[in-house]
Amino acid sequence: MYRDPSDVNRVASLGAGPIGGGWTAHFLARGYDVNAYIHDPAERDALMAVVETGWVSLTGLGLALGASMDRLTVTSDLAEAVEGVGFIQESGPERLEIKQALYKRLGEIVPADVVIGSSTSGLTMTEIAAECETPGRCVIGHPFNPPYLLPLVEIIGGKQTDKAAVDWAAAFYEVAGKAPLVMKKEVPGFVATRLQEALWREALHMVANGEATPEDIDIALKNGPAPRMAVQGQCMAFHVACGEGGMATNLDQFGPALKWPWTRLEAPELTKELRDQMVDGCNAMAGDRHFRDMAAERDRKIVAVLKAVRDG
Amino acid sequence: MYRDPSDVNRVASLGAGPIGGGWTAHFLARGYDVNAYIHDPAERDALMAVVETGWVSLTGLGLALGASMDRLTVTSDLAEAVEGVGFIQESGPERLEIKQALYKRLGEIVPADVVIGSSTSGLTMTEIAAECETPGRCVIGHPFNPPYLLPLVEIIGGKQTDKAAVDWAAAFYEVAGKAPLVMKKEVPGFVATRLQEALWREALHMVANGEATPEDIDIALKNGPAPRMAVQGQCMAFHVACGEGGMATNLDQFGPALKWPWTRLEAPELTKELRDQMVDGCNAMAGDRHFRDMAAERDRKIVAVLKAVRDG
Numbered sequence: 001m002y003r004d005p006s007d008v009n010r011v012a013s014l015g016a017g018p019i020g021g022g023w024t025a026h027f028l029a030r031g032y033d034v035n036a037y038i039h040d041p042a043e044r045d046a047l048m049a050v051v052e053t054g055w056v057s058l059t060g061l062g063l064a065l066g067a068s069m070d071r072l073t074v075t076s077d078l079a080e081a082v083e084g085v086g087f088i089q090e091s092g093p094e095r096l097e098i099k100q101a102l103y104k105r106l107g108e109i110v111p112a113d114v115v116i117g118s119s120t121s122g123l124t125m126t127e128i129a130a131e132c133e134t135p136g137r138c139v140i141g142h143p144f145n146p147p148y149l150l151p152l153v154e155i156i157g158g159k160q161t162d163k164a165a166v167d168w169a170a171a172f173y174e175v176a177g178k179a180p181l182v183m184k185k186e187v188p189g190f191v192a193t194r195l196q197e198a199l200w201r202e203a204l205h206m207v208a209n210g211e212a213t214p215e216d217i218d219i220a221l222k223n224g225p226a227p228r229m230a231v232q233g234q235c236m237a238f239h240v241a242c243g244e245g246g247m248a249t250n251l252d253q254f255g256p257a258l259k260w261p262w263t264r265l266e267a268p269e270l271t272k273e274l275r276d277q278m279v280d281g282c283n284a285m286a287g288d289r290h291f292r293d294m295a296a297e298r299d300r301k302i303v304a305v306l307k308a309v310r311d312g
Numbered sequence: 313m314y315r316d317p318s319d320v321n322r323v324a325s326l327g328a329g330p331i332g333g334g335w336t337a338h339f340l341a342r343g344y345d346v347n348a349y350i351h352d353p354a355e356r357d358a359l360m361a362v363v364e365t366g367w368v369s370l371t372g373l374g375l376a377l378g379a380s381m382d383r384l385t386v387t388s389d390l391a392e393a394v395e396g397v398g399f400i401q402e403s404g405p406e407r408l409e410i411k412q413a414l415y416k417r418l419g420e421i422v423p424a425d426v427v428i429g430s431s432t433s434g435l436t437m438t439e440i441a442a443e444c445e446t447p448g449r450c451v452i453g454h455p456f457n458p459p460y461l462l463p464l465v466e467i468i469g470g471k472q473t474d475k476a477a478v479d480w481a482a483a484f485y486e487v488a489g490k491a492p493l494v495m496k497k498e499v500p501g502f503v504a505t506r507l508q509e510a511l512w513r514e515a516l517h518m519v520a521n522g523e524a525t526p527e528d529i530d531i532a533l534k535n536g537p538a539p540r541m542a543v544q545g546q547c548m549a550f551h552v553a554c555g556e557g558g559m560a561t562n563l564d565q566f567g568p569a570l571k572w573p574w575t576r577l578e579a580p581e582l583t584k585e586l587r588d589q590m591v592d593g594c595n596a597m598a599g600d601r602h603f604r605d606m607a608a609e610r611d612r613k614i615v616a617v618l619k620a621v622r623d624g
Contacts, residue, residue: 053611060615144536145553149614152535179535187523189574192536195529198514198575199507200546206506207589208580211499214559214593217507218545223464223491224456224504226545230538231621233530234512241457247526262501263510265577268520277519281526299365302461303372304624305617309543312616 002113002137002164005172008086009033014078014102015091016043019119021050022147023089024072029055029148030177031064033071037081039092044074054148061149064177082110087172089141091119099128107132115165115172117141117155121193124186125158135160139169142190143178151179154190195234202263222309231301239282240294247282251275314425314449314476317484320398321345326390326414327403328355331431333362334459335401336384341367341460342489343376345383349393351404356386366460373461376489394422399484401453403431411440419444427477427484429453429467433505436498437470447472451481454502455490463491466502507546514575534621543613551594552606559594563587 010033013024024036024047038047055069075081082088088110092102099120106116112134120128121142129135139157144150153173157166166182173180181191189197206212212220228237235247242249251270258267268274286294322345325336336348336359350359367381387393394400400422404414411432418428424446432440433454441447451473456464465485469478478494485492493503501509518524524532540549547559554561563582570579580586598606 053608056608057611057615060612061618146611149611149618150536150539151618152532154532179531181528181531181535183523184525184528185521185523187518188572190532191518191524191528192532194518194575195511195514195533196537196541196546198510198577200550201570201575201577201579202507202510203546204570204582204586204590205580206499206503207593208583208586209497211495211497212503213496214547214590215597216493216496216503218547218597219491219493220464220466220502220504221507221541221545222543223493224462225508226538226542227462229508229533230542230617231534233533233538234508234515235526235530238512258513258516260500263506263513263577265510265513265575267513268517270516271520274516274520278516278526281519285527285530295365296368299369299458299461300372301621301624303369304620305542306373306461306463308616308620309613312613 002115002168003086005168005175008172008175010035010085012037012081012085012088013091014081014088015119016047016050017091018050018145019143019147020089020091021047022054022145023091023119023143025051025054025058025148026178027089027176028069028072029058029061029063029067031067032176034073035081035083035085036072036074037078038074038076041076047074054146057149078105079109082106082114086114088114088116089119090116094120094122096123096127099123100131103129103132103135103138107134110134112137115139115169117169117173119143119147121190125156125161127158129158129160136162137165139166141169141173144192151177152181152192153178154181154183154192156183156186156190198265202265205264227302227305227309228298230305231298235278235282236285236294237298239286240291240298243291246279246286246291248275248279251278314427314480315398317480317487320484320487322347322397323399323401324349324393324397325401325403326393327431328359328362329403330362330457331455331459332401332403333359334366334457335403335431335455337363337366337370337460338490339401339488340381340384341370341373341375341379343379344488346385347393347395347397348384348386349390350386350388353388359386366458369461390417391421394418394426398426400426400428401431402428406432406434408435408439411435412443415441415444415447415450419446422446424449427451427481429481431455431459433502437468437473439470441470441472448474449477451478453481453485456504463489464493464504465490466493466495466504468495468498468502510577514577517576539614539617539621540610542617543610547590547594548597548606549610551598552603552610555603558591558598558603560587560591563590
């Protein structure tokens with residue numbers, strides 16, 4: 001039903017804010033023709049400022065062949081914006097009644113085989129598409145700020161979304177140079193924000209309790225876990241740090257530490273099932289790579305990251 | 313009482329494991345003469361393997377003038393190891409009776425004006441130095457793994473530690489190319505591990521609850537919060553993301569979100585005092601830099617980090 005994601009040449013990006021503008025810049029840099037919809041013609045300068053800011057970074061990361069800011073069309077006519085596009089990224093205001101009205105209209109004017117991705121961070125697609133005639137192709141494709149820079153897109157449908165639309169969105173975002181993550185369940189904060197929020201709330205507790213200052217928090221992160229987390233994530237960081245034994249050693253040996261007051265968040269019960277899910281997941285990511293090779297790669301990349309932060 | 317930290321030329325690193333070996337490699341790379349103490353002569357190869365692994369990364373980061381692996385002396389004679397050194401980094405086994413006996417002996421043979429830093433992650437200096445005659449110069453200097461790569465050193469004394477020794481250790485680690493963080497209070501997990509542990513426990517909950525796989529966790533971190541956190545930390549990331557209003561806008565506008573179930577960790581009450589501590593801390597870090605300049609620097613460095621991870 002949906003076209004091959006590689007056949008999409010023109011996309012629409014709806015919204016003139018930092019998220020909409022960020023998406024516009026990203027798609028332009030990946031070589032798409034982009035129709036940018038702004039609600040009010042007066043928003044044009046604001047949109048262009050975001051696009052131009054994003055363009056600097058995207059040029060640094062490397063533009064796709066043929067990518068050009070000249071391939072941008074800005075319009076405040078919604079029908080014109082979605083005409084002939086192969087995908088729509090919607091980054092309108094985070095107000096349910098505005099989104100519902102927008103998706104109702106999109107349902108009327110956009111062919112049902114064109115997937116629509118919403119940048120929403122706080123609403124569900126079940127709510128957003130409640131008045132849309134064709135909710136099957138509506139998904140959430142939630143970026144991470146700044147969206148022109150960070151590759152993550154967290155994807156989930158609503159109750160009426162076709163599984164095929166979710167799969168298509170994941171494949172399309174991948175083709176479009178993003179790092180898609182299809183959510184297993186609808187959960188507030190998605191994956192990335194939940195992880196960051198747990199850390200953030202622990203940080204606020206530490207400041208409130210006189211254990212650290214905001215500067216201490218940032219010094220600790222920048223010089224400690226963050227560079228390694230940027231290279232490996234936290235699961236593979238522990239897997240590789242434990243050498244031959246990997247995540248199994250980490251959990252079997254240090255499992256009791258999950259009961260220690262190393263944070264105010266209580267850990268889940270370390271059941272056999274959870275232990276095996278963690279171990280199997282890390283083994284699958286490692287594949288047939290030896291831990292020494294992964295450690296060497298980690299070190300090489302952390303060196304590059306530290307130099308990037310120092311000299312970048 | 314203590315010498316000028318810049319006058320230290322020779323240090324002792326006690327311990328043949330990944331932490332002791334990592335410290336040895338670090339001090340060598342910063343141009344120190346290093347006496348490495350190993351408990352058993354048979355540990356020599358294990359130590360050298362760690363030092364050689366570390367040396368690769370340290371060379372990548374840039375060696376100090378005159379730095380050389382030839383400036384390493386390995387001995388299993390403790391008195392010989394500490395003879396004539398200006399600082400001692402202790403990374404022995406994490407068993408209280410072993411550490412206590414070690415510090416008792418060090419108290420007898422090391423001049424009282426030489427600071428001793430312990431790499432311990434789970435014991436307090438009050439406990440460790442309980443049998444030491446000269447506990448005033450004994451501090452914890454807790455590195456982050458891998459210690460030859462990540463700059464963070466978290467510093468705290470015990471009940472009998474001189475404040476001057478804590479200050480000296482912070483100054484010395486800075487001279488020695490580390491990023492020292494003097495803890496405000498003794499708190500389990502220090503700062504960095506507490507923050508990481510909150511995130512880790514939320515990750516385990518998500519896997520246990522079928523909300524994400526280990527691979528999802530790592531994809532989310534690497535492509536979302538981690539690269540930005542490596543550049544700015546989390547406090548300045550929010551401060552700069554909120555533009556003109558900074559952390560004040562972040563807390564005043566998004567404060568209610570601290571009550572939302574975006575993680576399983578409950579946030580502290582956002583009192584006026586906590587709000588002001590966060591705002592003042594971020595304003596102090598920002599100094600007179602405009603948020604646009606900080607955002608441009610953030611973007612430039614995130615581009616460099618993403619390329620480092622991709623190509624490094």
